[in-house]
Amino acid sequence: MKIERIHHVAYRCKDAKETVNWYVDNLNMGFVLAIAEDSVPSTHEPDPYMHVFLDAGAGNVLAFFELPTKPEMGRDPNTPVWVQHIAFKVKDRDTLVAYKERLEKNGIEVLGVTDHSIFHSIYFFDPNGHRIELACPDPAEDAMLEKLDAVKWDMLEEWSKTKRAPQHAAWLHAKELGKA
DSSP, X not given: OOOOOOOOEEEEESOXXXXXXXXXXXXXXXXXXXXXXXXXXXXXXXXXXXXEEEEOSTTOEEEEEEOTTSOOOOOOTTSOTTTSEEEEEOSSHHHHHHHHHHHHHTTOXXXXXXXXXXXXXXXXXXXXXXXXXXXXEOTTHHHHHXXXXXXXXXXXXXXXXXXSXXXXXXXXXXTTTTOO
């Protein structure tokens, strides 16, 4: 038994139409389908919703629920805003920079390009307040991933005992943090 892939990832949105248009216009995602019901199929709870699905590439689907009868959506106040996000891979740095320029032209504030060594990223928020990351691989990604693979279990073990950042891969963000 093995998981084949993610079928879809679902988030809540404030306005389904605005959300679909934003992802189509800003990230070139295709609008796949919409489902709306007056009752929740899994729980049979009477609660109207709109469920929209977007093509995030390579068979990946990003979905949203608009729930007009529920209180306004919020976020976990105990989790920093940078933690919860969804990251999408783009082909290369030129594509990443082109997206950054497009987003900024559309009035969206973009953070980065951030150098994670193995990949490079930009960060921004969708109209619902969800943090989005676009990431492109570094040309030397494979070699760096090999180095990280060799230390992953040791790092996890050390972290589980100390709750301090192990230094096995301190090189990863040294340049970005000015420690190179």
